[in-house]
Amino acid sequence: MNFRIDAVDVLRWLHFLTLGAGLGAAVVALLLSGFEEGKEELQGLAATVWSKVVTWSVRLSIVVGIVLLVLALQGGRNPMKNGSYFHLKMLLVLILAGLTEVTPKALAAGRRGSALLVLVLFLATSFVVFNKTLFGAKPRFAPVAAAAPVK
Secondary structure (H helix, E strand, C coil): CCCCCCHHHHHHHHHHHHHHHHHHHHHHHHHHHHHHCCCHHHCCHHHHHHHHHHHHHHHHHHHHHHHHHHHHHHCCCCCCCCCCHHHHHHHHHHHHHHHHHHHHHHHHCCCCHHHHHHHHHHHHHHHHHHCHHHCCCCCCCCCCCCCCCCC
């Protein structure tokens, strides 16, 4: 049995795990924000969880994603050419990163809109990545040439 560990595979798993940790912590922070409303001792807990876990996991996943992109480009693959899904993913990631940075202040003020939008963007980005053939994909089968008319 030959086990070969590639750096790209390890980075992909790290990228996946950091995004999973960020998504899970975002759900926990939203749940905590619901419990904060009636209890004085829990005030600010959701914002703290968001700023410590969600923000840092998104930052780390962006750094790992950039390293993966550089390794892909060095390996001769260009994800920018394979279809427009990667451009859509990068747009969603930029919006997601910006919202992740401003959400702790909103949660501290008792507003959950940006946190919910971050969750929706997480799900939208995951949808785009796993269904990349829907966006800018080439047809699987070449069109069949019309047969000559029968005389």
